[in-house]
Structures are given as structure tokens and as C-alpha cells.
Amino acid sequence: MRPDFLLHSSDAQALYETVAHFPLIDWHNHLFIKDIQQNRRFRTITELWVSSDPYKHRAMRICGEKESLITGEADDFDRFAAWSRTLPQLAGNPLYFWSAMELERVFGITDPLNEKTARAIYEQANEQLAQEGFTARGLLRRFHVEYAAPCVGLADDLSCFDGLSGIVPSFRGDDALNLRLPSDWQPKTLDDFTACLSQRLQALAEHGCLFADHALDDDFVYLPDDGRNAARFESWRHGNLPPEDIHHLQSEILRRLANEYARRHWVLQLHVGALRKTSDRLRRIAGPAGGYATISSSADMASLSTLLNDMEQAENGMPRIILYPLSPNDLAPFACLTGSFTGDGVRGQVRLGPAWWYCDQRMGIRECLSAAAAFGVLSVHPGMTTDSRSLLSFVRHDYFRRVLCDFLAEQAQQDELPRYIVTLAKLAYALSYGNAKQLITETIR
Numbered sequence: 001m002r003p004d005f006l007l008h009s010s011d012a013q014a015l016y017e018t019v020a021h022f023p024l025i026d027w028h029n030h031l032f033i034k035d036i037q038q039n040r041r042f043r044t045i046t047e048l049w050v051s052s053d054p055y056k057h058r059a060m061r062i063c064g065e066k067e068s069l070i071t072g073e074a075d076d077f078d079r080f081a082a083w084s085r086t087l088p089q090l091a092g093n094p095l096y097f098w099s100a101m102e103l104e105r106v107f108g109i110t111d112p113l114n115e116k117t118a119r120a121i122y123e124q125a126n127e128q129l130a131q132e133g134f135t136a137r138g139l140l141r142r143f144h145v146e147y148a149a150p151c152v153g154l155a156d157d158l159s160c161f162d163g164l165s166g167i168v169p170s171f172r173g174d175d176a177l178n179l180r181l182p183s184d185w186q187p188k189t190l191d192d193f194t195a196c197l198s199q200r201l202q203a204l205a206e207h208g209c210l211f212a213d214h215a216l217d218d219d220f221v222y223l224p225d226d227g228r229n230a231a232r233f234e235s236w237r238h239g240n241l242p243p244e245d246i247h248h249l250q251s252e253i254l255r256r257l258a259n260e261y262a263r264r265h266w267v268l269q270l271h272v273g274a275l276r277k278t279s280d281r282l283r284r285i286a287g288p289a290g291g292y293a294t295i296s297s298s299a300d301m302a303s304l305s306t307l308l309n310d311m312e313q314a315e316n317g318m319p320r321i322i323l324y325p326l327s328p329n330d331l332a333p334f335a336c337l338t339g340s341f342t343g344d345g346v347r348g349q350v351r352l353g354p355a356w357w358y359c360d361q362r363m364g365i366r367e368c369l370s371a372a373a374a375f376g377v378l379s380v381h382p383g384m385t386t387d388s389r390s391l392l393s394f395v396r397h398d399y400f401r402r403v404l405c406d407f408l409a410e411q412a413q414q415d416e417l418p419r420y421i422v423t424l425a426k427l428a429y430a431l432s433y434g435n436a437k438q439l440i441t442e443t444i445r
Contacts, residue, residue: 001097001100001101001104005097005402006362006399006402006403006406007402007405007406007409008406008409008410009406009409009410009413011409011412011413011421011424012405012406012408012409012410013405014421015405015408015409015421015424015425015428016401016402016405016428018425018428018429019401019404019405019428019429019432019433020398020401021144022429022432022433023144023145023146023433024143024144024145024146024147024148024394024397025146025147025383025385025433025436025437025440026145026147026148026149026384026385026386026394026397027147027149027170027210027211027267027382027385027436027439027440028149028151028170028211028213028269028385028386028387029148029149029150029151029385029386029387029388029389029393030150030151030289030387030388030389031148031150031388031389031391032052032150032389033150033152033156033160033161033167033169034160035136035391036136036137036140036150036160036164036167037160037161037164038136039135039136039137039138040135040136041129041130041134041135041136042129042134042135042136043076043126043129044076044077044080044122044125044126044129045080045121045122045125045126045129046076046077046079046080046083046122047076048129048390048391048392049083049102049390049392050079050080050083051076051079052389052390053389053390054286054289054290054291054389055095055291056083056086056095056291057070057071057286057290057291058291058292059086059090059093059095060082060083060086061282061291063085063086063089063090065082065085065086066082067285069082070082071285071286071290077119077122080118080122081115081118081119083113084113084114084115084117084118084121085114085115085118087099087113087114088112088113088114088115093361094360094361094362094399097399098393098395098396098399099113100112100113101395101398101399102392102393102395103121103125105395105398106134106139106142106392106395107124107125107128109121109124109125136391139391139392139394140167140391140394143394143395143397145166145394146166147166147168147436147440148166148167148168149167149168149169149170149209149210149211150167150169150170151169151170151171151172151213152169152170152171152172152204153171153172153174153175154175154176154180154181154182154185154200155175155182156169158203158204158207161207161208162207168207168208168209168210169204169207169208169209170209170210170211170212170213171201171204171209171211171212171213171266172212172213173212173213173214173254173257174214174215176197176253176257177214177250177253177254178250179236179249179253181193181196187237188237189230189233189234190229190230190233190234190252191230193233193253194256197253197256197257197260198260201260201261201264205264209266210265210266210267210440210443211266211267211268211269212257212261212266212267212268212269213268213269213270213271214254214257214268214269214270214271215271215274216270216271216272216273216299216304217273217274217275217276217296218273218274218275218276218277218296218297219277220247220250221247221251221300221303222247222251222254222300222303222304222306222307223247223248223251224251224306224310225251225252225255225310226248228248229248229249229252232245232248232249232252233249236249251307254307255310255311255314258311258314258318258319259311259314259315259316260316261319262311262314262316262317262318262319263316265319265320265443266319266320266443267319267320267321267322267439267443268319268320268321268322269321269322269324269353270304270321270322270323270324271324271326271356272299272304272323272324272325272326272330272334273295273296273297273298273299273325273326273327273330274293274294274295274296274326274357275293275294275295275296276288276293278292278293278294279292295326295327295358296326296327297327298327298329298330298333299325299327299330299333299334301330301333301337304337305337305340308321308337308340308341308350309341312341317343318341318343318349318350320343320346320348320349320350320351320439320443321341321349321350321351322350322351322352322353322382323337323338323350323351323352323353324353324354324356325356326356326357326358326359328359328364328367331352331367331368331371332371332374332375334352334371335352335371335372335374335375335376336375336376337350338350338351338352338376338377339376339377347380348377348380348382348435348439351376351380351381351382352368352371352372352376352381353382353385354368354381354382354383354384354385354400355367355368356387357387360387360396362403365400365403365404365407366403366407369381369404369407370407373411373416373417378427378431379427379430380435381430381431381435382435382436382439383400383430383431383432383433383435383436384396384397384400384401384431384432385436397432400432401428401432404428404431404432405428408424408427408428409424412424
């Protein structure tokens with residue numbers, strides 16, 4: 001990649017030089033913690049780069065590759081060859097650029113990947129993967145990862161985090177909302193269930209957890225407390241909860257969890273607007289995270305506002321919140337909502353999060369930054385997190401920093417931001433590293 005990739009002015013290049021070498025803080029991802037614990041050595045670049053990446057799988061399907069080469073029984077080189085045939089077709093897609101950046105940043109490979117170069121690149125990368133410095137932890141050091149928080153659920157083994165520096169769990173709360181409980185949990189009442197959750201959160205806190213997240217998908221409905229949720233939990237326990245009551249009970253569980261998060265000074269992330277129930281065929285083949293979800297329609301802002309208002313009225317108040325809308329149509333409403341719920345003396349009580357999932361590309365990042373600036377406060381934006389399963393995805397921090405610096409320089413040239421380079425450099429620092437660092441530092445108290 002050219003040194004000035006995505007940097008379209010000398011001011012953008014100058015800004016980028018001020019932030020390019022900051023370490024990475026990645027507070028939300030789906031890395032396989034056992035790979036890091038065991039310091040996994042990847043046998044092939046396919047294992048590292050292709051096999052577990054639903055972004056690539058989705059693109060390969062669109063380009064007509066057979067499922068046997070994506071999630072089936074094909075050998076590693078055949079899978080890699082299928083990806084090498086796909087990549088040249090993706091011009092304009094962020095995968096096209098991320099892949100080139102990953103090959104160059106990690107392996108020093110600058111030749112474009114295609115069907116003709118596949119074998120040579122496959123062998124060159126595999127040769128390096130056999131060397132010291134290319135294990136799971138070696139890759140984290142290569143990217144200068146200062147802090148990473150892989151998601152864990154209700155039943156995941158937390159001992160995998162023991163002895164790891166800068167790698168701590170974040171809590172994925174979807175199993176709790178959907179009442180998919182560990183086999184050894186036998187709560188008899190809703191209060192018993194809350195106590196079980198509190199014990200789990202305490203165990204997470206003892207392992208350094210500071211973040212929780214919940215997916216408020218297309219089918220989520222928020223309903224205020226009507227005083228009947230203890231009875232609903234009893235009905236659920238006996239297997240006769242009416243379908244129309246499940247949203248009431250989920251809303252109550254979310255309220256109780258948010259109160260626990262606030263008590264522990266955790267940050268609550270709300271990912272809003274994914275439509276995951278699309279192809280039954282692909283769900284059977286690829287599992288629940290197989291790259292076939294899509295963007296739903298705009299969020300129910302009244303419902304979201306009511307949820308935040310109820311959190312604010314709870315015993316422990318509202319936790320710090322990061323909002324991730326998946327629909328681009330929700331960027332302005334979500335950014336504006338950050339000013340509707342503020343903590344007394346708290347900087348960024350509610351923040352618009354980074355461009356998420358399908359929006360994590362140049363256009364989506366710029367739209368997110370524009371919304372934060374125009375409808376909220378850009379300077380409190382938390383910056384970038386990968387939300388990825390791939391160790392190589394940390395290159396997206398560099399991609400974000402380039403887009404950010406180009407955006408700031410362009411806005412300054414258009415008099416949408418001050419032209420003072422010192423002011424712009426402070427913004428670039430805050431959104432590249434400083435705000436995330438401050439968020440973590442203030443949460444540890």
C-alpha cells in the first residue's frame with residue numbers, strides 16, 4: 001500500500017504521522033481466547049486468515065465459490081485458492097484493502113493476491129508462520145496491542161485469561177437475555193437468577209472485565225416494568241411462558257443487568273439493528289455467526305429512549321453506554337440521543353460508538369464521524385474497536401486512523417473544523433487512542 005493510502009492532503013498525512021504509532025486499545029472483539037492462552041502456532045495462513053472469518057465467507061459466497069471451499073471439507077490450499085479468486089473481484093469493498101494491508105503489515109507481502117500468485121503467497125506466508133513471532137501472542141505484539149477484551153458468555157472458562165497481560169474478558173450478555181443458562185444454574189425465582197448473574201459478573205470483574213454488550217436485534221422489543229416479571233420467570237421455569245411475555249422478561253433482565261453494570265462502573269455497549277434471521281439454509285451450514293446477517297430497518301427510537309430513561313432511574317443509575325447502530329439511517333438519531341442522557345460531571349455518559357460491522361469502511365466511518373460532530377460531540381467519540389474474530393483484523397485500527405485523519409483535514413479545509421494543526425492533532429489523538437485509554441482508566445476505580 002502507498003504511504004499516503006487514504007490520505008488525500010499534506011495535512012492529512014501530517015496528522016496521520018502523529019497517531020500512526022500509538023498502541024491499540026480494542027475493547028470489543030471476538031478473538032478466540034484459547035488461541036491466545038495457548039499461544040497457538042497456525043499451521044497455514046488459511047487457518048489464521050480464512051477459515052474463521054465470516055466476512056470473507058460472505059464475499060466468497062456472493063462471488064460463487066462452493067460451500068465446500070468455504071466451510072466444507074476442502075484442504076487448506078484449496079480454501080486459500082478460492083479466497084485468492086474472490087479477492088480481485090472485491091474492488092470497492094473494504095476486504096480488498098484490509099487484505100492487502102494485512103499481507104503487507106504482517107508478512108511483508110506486497111504482491112497482489114490473485115489466482116496466479118496464490119501458491120507463492122501461500123508458501124511464503126506459511127514459512128513465516130513457522131517462525132517465532134507469528135504465534136497468537138506474537139501477532140498481538142506485532143500490532144502493539146495494549147488492551148484487548150474478547151467476549152465471553154455465561155458459561156465460558158475464565159481461567160483462560162489467567163496470566164495474560166492486557167487481555168481481559170468482556171461480557172456478552174445475550175445468553176442471559178435469552179435465558180440460555182449454564183447447566184449448573186438452578187434459579188427458582190427471578191431474584192435467584194439475578195443473584196446468579198451477579199456472581200458471574202463478580203467473577204468477570206475479578207478477571208479485569210470492564211465492558212458488557214448486548215445485541216438488541218431486529219426482533220428485540222423493550223417494555224417497561226409492569227410488576228409481573230417475577231411471575232413470568234416462574235412461568236418460564238415451568239416451561240409455559242407465553243410467547244407474548246418473553247419481551248417483558250427480557251426487558252426486566254436487561255434492566256437488572258444494567259443496574260449491576262452501573263454498580264461496577266462498567267461500560268454497557270448496545271448493538272442495535274442486526275437482522276440475523278435470514279437464510280435458514282446458511283444458518284444450518286455455518287452456525288449462528290456465519291456471515292449471512294444483514295441490516296434491519298431503522299431502530300425504534302422511542303423504545304430505546306425509554307430503555308435509557310429506565311436505566312437512569314435505577315438504584316445505581318445509568319452505566320456508561322456506547323451505542324452502535326447498524327443502519328446508517330440511525331446515525332443522526334443515535335448521535336443526538338447522546339445529549340438526552342448525561343451524567344452530572346461525567347464526560348461522555350452516552351456515546352455514539354464506532355462504525356459497526358458492515359459500516360466499518362471508509363464511507364461508513366466518515367458518516368459516523370460526521371454524525372458525531374453535527375449531532376453530538378465529536379471529541380468524546382471512543383474511537384475504534386474491531387469487533388472481529390481475526391487476529392489480523394487489528395490492521396483496521398490503522399485503516400480507521402487514516403480515514404479519521406483524512407476526514408479531519410478535509411473538514412478543516414472546508415472550515416467545518418478549526419484549521420489549527422494543534423487542535424486537529426488533539427482530536428486525532430483522542431479518537432485514535434486517548435479517549436479509549438481514558439474510558440478504561442476512569443472505569444477502573
